[in-house]
Amino acid sequence: MPKSNKYLLPFILVTSLFFLWAFLHNINPILIPHLKKACQLSDTQSALIDFSVYMGYFIIALPAGWFMNKYGFKKGLVFGLLLYGIGALLFYPAASARSYTFFLFALFVIAAGATFLETIANPYITKLGDPATATQRLNFAQSFNGVGAFVAPIIGGKFILSGIEHSNTELSQMQTNGTLDAYLQTEADTIKIPYLIIAACVFLLTVVFYIVKLPEGEDNTQGSPEDEKFSLSILKNRQVRNAVIAQFFYIGAQVCVGSFFIRFARYVMEMPEKDAAYWWGSIAMVGFMVGRFTGTFLMKYIPAARLLLIFAIISVVLLTVGTFLPGPVAVYCVMASPFFMSIMFPTIFALGINGLGHGGRMASSLLVMSIVGGAFFPLIMGQVSDLSGGNIQLAYIVPLLCFAVVGWFAWSQSKSDQVIVVGAGH
Numbered sequence: 148m149p150k151s152n153k154y155l156l157p158f159i160l161v162t163s164l165f166f167l168w169a170f171l172h173n174i175n176p177i178l179i180p181h182l183k184k185a186c187q188l189s190d191t192q193s194a195l196i197d198f199s200v201y202m203g204y205f206i207i208a209l210p211a212g213w214f215m216n217k218y219g220f221k222k223g224l225v226f227g228l229l230l231y232g233i234g235a236l237l238f239y240p241a242a243s244a245r246s247y248t249f250f251l252f253a254l255f256v257i258a259a260g261a262t263f264l265e266t267i268a269n270p271y272i273t274k275l276g277d278p279a280t281a282t283q284r285l286n287f288a289q290s291f292n293g294v295g296a297f298v299a300p301i302i303g304g305k306f307i308l309s310g311i312e313h314s315n316t317e318l319s320q321m322q323t324n325g326t327l328d329a330y331l332q333t334e335a336d337t338i339k340i341p342y343l344i345i346a347a348c349v350f351l352l353t354v355v356f357y358i359v360k361l362p363e364g365e366d367n368t369q370g371s372p373e374d375e376k377f378s379l380s381i382l383k384n385r386q387v388r389n390a391v392i393a394q395f396f397y398i399g400a401q402v403c404v405g406s407f408f409i410r411f412a413r414y415v416m417e418m419p420e421k422d423a424a425y426w427w428g429s430i431a432m433v434g435f436m437v438g439r440f441t442g443t444f445l446m447k448y449i450p451a452a453r454l455l456l457i458f459a460i461i462s463v464v465l466l467t468v469g470t471f472l473p474g475p476v477a478v479y480c481v482m483a484s485p486f487f488m489s490i491m492f493p494t495i496f497a498l499g500i501n502g503l504g505h506g507g508r509m510a511s512s513l514l515v516m517s518i519v520g521g522a523f524f525p526l527i528m529g530q531v532s533d534l535s536g537g538n539i540q541l542a543y544i545v546p547l548l549c550f551a552v553v554g555w556f557a558w559s560q561s562k563s564d565q566v567i568v569v570g571a572g573h
Contacts, residue, residue: 154276157275160361162272162291165291165295167261167264169294171200171257171261172200172296173296173300174300175405176405176408176409177307177424178303179194179196180193180308184331186245190410194526195251197406200255201402202258203256203258204258205519207259207262208518211263211512225353227264228264228350228352228356230256232260232353233346234257234259235346239339239342241253265518269515270500272284272285273285286493286497287440288493297432297433301429309333309334387514390496390510390556391516394495394499394518396550398518399520399524400524402525403528403545404484405431407539408423408481408482409423410532414537415473431484431485435486438490442454442489443490452498456554458491459487459491462487463550466484466544466547469484469540491553500514524546527545528546
């Protein structure tokens with residue numbers, strides 16, 4: 148069987164998984180204001196939603212990499228799907244109890260499943276074909292991550308957010324009248340049906356992956372014997388070390404930009420939550436998806452590291468405007484930034500594991516582990532907002548600085564002999 152046919156079905160199936168963790172990450176901008184309202188939280192407390200998800204990545208990434216190294220790609224993917232589905236089911240009792248702690252635990256379980264999927268799917272995609280086009284192939288697969296990125300806030304905005312936004316005075320009056328708890332429970336219950344549907348879809352996909360035979364992919368080992376070990380010694384490789392640092396800051400930036408957008412739009416231009424959720428999903432996240440496809444195309448002509456540097460510089464400029472200028476122009480600039488964020492994760496990832504062979508499995512675990520940046524930077528951002536009297540706009544200086552670090556990594560890789568020139572010779 149020709150290699151192209153051998154890898155076509157596995158590529159399609161694994162690419163479908165990119166939607167799942169995109170949905171997890173991009174539903175958070177909906178869950179944060181929703182649970183902030185239903186569970187009566189501060190900005191810093193609501194940021195624990197991101198914290199629980201990305202701590203799940205941090206804690207589970209190495210076990211997921213070990214599991215993949217010992218049992219192979221397929222079993223790891225099936226196990227990850229099972230965890231994801233179980234976590235989605237847990238949203239039902241969490242909503243019934245209106246327990247923020249229970250919600251955080253359910254998110255942690257989903258994140259554990261997503262960690263398995265992401266740790267395995269990213270390096271697996273790079274092995275399903277010619278190594279010379281691995282970065283381009285990963286960016287193409289990540290383009291479908293972009294589909295989840297724009298679908299999640301639209302679905303969440305329509306089926307989870309109620310659009311009811313009471314003032315503090317009205318809430319106090321409801322508490323006096325004894326109707327507050329019933330209202331808050333109604334808000335929490337809107338989350339039940341969407342997550343039951345998610346669980347059903349994930350379990351169905353689990354059955355498909357269990358049945359279908361998946362190849363282990365091309366080996367293409369190029370690394371040193373030390374790189375072949377599943378150990379932390381891989382961090383001695385400067386390429387891997389710098390990529391882990393860059394990924395830590397990039398994910399922090401991505402999560403910060405999206406998670407507080409609804410609050411940001413309300414603060415800057417009094418935009419209602421449903422409108423902000425729709426704008427973020429239908430404009431910003433569509434831009435994210437289009438950016439993925441556009442970036443994949445541009446990498447045929449522009450070296451990956453150089454394109455990453457260009458996009459990082461533009462992101463810094465956009466967030467500078469978003470942080471310091473008043474009015475709608477600030478909102479428009481923040482909404483434009485996902486287009487330029489789009490290629491960052493897969494490009495950093497592919498540059499980090501380039502030429503490592505089996506060592507790429509450990510590097511993959513560390514790169515996924517570095518996603519923990521998404522747990523810490525939103526907390527910092529929430530603190531900046533709370534300490535400045537709720538000025539969430541000023542807090543956008545946090546992701547601005549994170550993008551500067553991504554620019555540093557891109558610049559260092561553009562000077563390196565290990566840079567991948569995607570599509571060279573094609």
